[in-house]
Amino acid sequence: MTPDDEPGRNNAGKPVAIVCLSGGLDSCVTAALAAEEAELALLHVSYGQRTADRERLAFDRIADFYRVPADRRLVAHIDYLARIGGSSLTDRGIAVPDAPDSGPTDGPPSIPNTYVPFRNTHIISIAVSWAEVLPADRIYLGAVEEDSSGYPDCRRPYFDAAQRLVDLGTRPDTDVRLMTPLIDLSKAEIVRTGIRLGAPLHLSWSCYRNTDVACGECDSCRLRSRAFEQAGESDPALSPPDAR
Amino acid sequence: MTPDDEPGRNNAGKPVAIVCLSGGLDSCVTAALAAEEAELALLHVSYGQRTADRERLAFDRIADFYRVPADRRLVAHIDYLARIGGSSLTDRGIAVPDAPDSGPTDGPPSIPNTYVPFRNTHIISIAVSWAEVLPADRIYLGAVEEDSSGYPDCRRPYFDAAQRLVDLGTRPDTDVRLMTPLIDLSKAEIVRTGIRLGAPLHLSWSCYRNTDVACGECDSCRLRSRAFEQAGESDPALSPPDAR
Numbered sequence: 001m002t003p004d005d006e007p008g009r010n011n012a013g014k015p016v017a018i019v020c021l022s023g024g025l026d027s028c029v030t031a032a033l034a035a036e037e038a039e040l041a042l043l044h045v046s047y048g049q050r051t052a053d054r055e056r057l058a059f060d061r062i063a064d065f066y067r068v069p070a071d072r073r074l075v076a077h078i079d080y081l082a083r084i085g086g087s088s089l090t091d092r093g094i095a096v097p098d099a100p101d102s103g104p105t106d107g108p109p110s111i112p113n114t115y116v117p118f119r120n121t122h123i124i125s126i127a128v129s130w131a132e133v134l135p136a137d138r139i140y141l142g143a144v145e146e147d148s149s150g151y152p153d154c155r156r157p158y159f160d161a162a163q164r165l166v167d168l169g170t171r172p173d174t175d176v177r178l179m180t181p182l183i184d185l186s187k188a189e190i191v192r193t194g195i196r197l198g199a200p201l202h203l204s205w206s207c208y209r210n211t212d213v214a215c216g217e218c219d220s221c222r223l224r225s226r227a228f229e230q231a232g233e234s235d236p237a238l239s240p241p242d243a244r
Numbered sequence: 245m246t247p248d249d250e251p252g253r254n255n256a257g258k259p260v261a262i263v264c265l266s267g268g269l270d271s272c273v274t275a276a277l278a279a280e281e282a283e284l285a286l287l288h289v290s291y292g293q294r295t296a297d298r299e300r301l302a303f304d305r306i307a308d309f310y311r312v313p314a315d316r317r318l319v320a321h322i323d324y325l326a327r328i329g330g331s332s333l334t335d336r337g338i339a340v341p342d343a344p345d346s347g348p349t350d351g352p353p354s355i356p357n358t359y360v361p362f363r364n365t366h367i368i369s370i371a372v373s374w375a376e377v378l379p380a381d382r383i384y385l386g387a388v389e390e391d392s393s394g395y396p397d398c399r400r401p402y403f404d405a406a407q408r409l410v411d412l413g414t415r416p417d418t419d420v421r422l423m424t425p426l427i428d429l430s431k432a433e434i435v436r437t438g439i440r441l442g443a444p445l446h447l448s449w450s451c452y453r454n455t456d457v458a459c460g461e462c463d464s465c466r467l468r469s470r471a472f473e474q475a476g477e478s479d480p481a482l483s484p485p486d487a488r
Contacts, residue, residue, distance in 0.1 A: 074324065074327070076322075076324035077323075077324070078320075078322070079321075080318065080320035080321070080370060081373060083318070084318070084370075084373050084374050084377050086373075086376060086377035111415055111416075115415070116373075117373040117377055117414065117415075118369055118372045118373045118376065118410075118413055118414055119373070120413065121368075121369040121372070121409065121413055122366070122369045122370070125366045125369050126328075126366070128361070128362045128365070129325060129328050129330075129360075129362045129363070129366070130328050132330060132361035132362065133328050133329055133330035133361055152412065152413055152416070153412075153413040153414075155412070158409070158412045158413050161405065161408045161409040161412050161413070162409055162413075165365065165405040165406055165409050166362075168396065168397075168399070168401050168402045168405050169362055169364065169365055169396055169397040169402050169405070169406075170361065170362055170396055170397075171359070171361075171396060172355075172396070
């Protein structure tokens with residue numbers, strides 16, 4: 001078997017990787033890591049979240065930055081998640097909270113109302129279906145366990161279980177690996193990794209609330225700005241658009 | 245805790261079940277089984293398959309038969325599966341094959357081109373998200389291992405792995421069971437079960453090809469008609485519409 005016969009490799013024998021790219025900081029750095037070893041295919045999932053258009057813009061800009069051709073970009077709309085509701089990210093009747101105080105608490109952390117029920121499984125499902133057809137032999141996800149606000153579908157045991165489901169639920173000759181290279185990193189390490197690899201962090205977008213200037217107060221903004229501080233950098237997303 | 249405080253139960257303490265209802269024979273009988281023990285919520289997933297409109301009609305008719313209210317019906321469109329392609333059910337460039345000869349063959353059965361990559365995981369994901377919000381405490385799927393044409397995502401180990409993913413990927417207080425009551429039944433047993441329970445088999449639709457009269461030749465039609473023969477019944481889907 002020559003390299004170009006191997007499923008999930010391009011004509012030069014280089015692997016093809018699908019990166020699940022929301023357009024946020026974590027997925028932007030994940031794309032930079034994937035680009036080190038594979039040819040990129042980029043998946044963006046829009047689920048009717050408040051900032052969907054702004055995230056899509058970030059996706060397009062990052063995809064342009066990496067010169068990913070049109071047939072290697074897939075934008076999937078799963079609007080039924082907004083109809084199902086249950087999350088402040090998709091239900092306008094539920095307010096996005098400010099970040100909670102980060103002091104020690106008793107008992108396990110509660111799950112914030114920004115949790116979108118079982119969201120990552122939808123994203124993985126789409127990526128796996130695409131990987132079987134494209135084909136690609138690996139799927140990159142920017143999940144981060146430490147700073148994931150307690151979301152159950154951002155932890156290593158969840159991804160181990162998802163890998164098993166992929167192995168059992170696809171064709172016998174399909175071999176797709178789920179890659180979560182950031183999962184054990186701190187946010188500051190993620191920022192440093194992105195800067196080291198030349199990731200286009202200035203094109204990424206993380207705010208849960210706004211679409212012009214990041215609010216700086218929501219859970220996602222606070223995690224991001226603390227990460228830049230700890231890495232000794234300033235966050236370009238907090239500058240007004242015309243300053244970038 | 246009184247019964248009406250328990251998540252996934254209605255005011256009378258009866259469980260709420262989400263049934264994944266394609267509108268075919270198997271899911272119709274699955275709905276009948278679920279209705280024996282739970283209040284029904286019905287999920288229909290349209291994935292850009294050739295016979296989507298006809299399957300939706302079957303869904304509506306079966307939902308009406310069971311008097312399921314509008315807020316307990318969810319129709320989700322996952323059209324990106326058709327854009328991804330790779331299956332004769334969603335890609336008009338690939339012909340739906342006639343059923344293969346059913347004699348013994350050497351080696352494992354090959355997977356037919358009607359396989360839609362990782363499809364059942366998309367359906368399970370939607371059902372689980374809805375179950376967390378509704379809430380419902382069980383999800384019924386009409387998967388059948390024996391007659392599933394070798395689809396990898398119709399087997400018990402796949403559903404066991406999916407259950408583990410559901411347990412790990414949802415809120416700690418969410419307890420949703422995946423139920424596959426038909427998985428070990430033969431098609432003839434499914435027909436007999438449906439008749440015993442008064443399932444509206446005459447409203448169900450299974451053909452992969454047509455939308456007026458079932459073709460009788462595709463894999464799905466052949467499995468269905470053989471099942472009715474073995475059960476000693478005639479298949480109402482093979483009669484012209486005005487005879488039903």
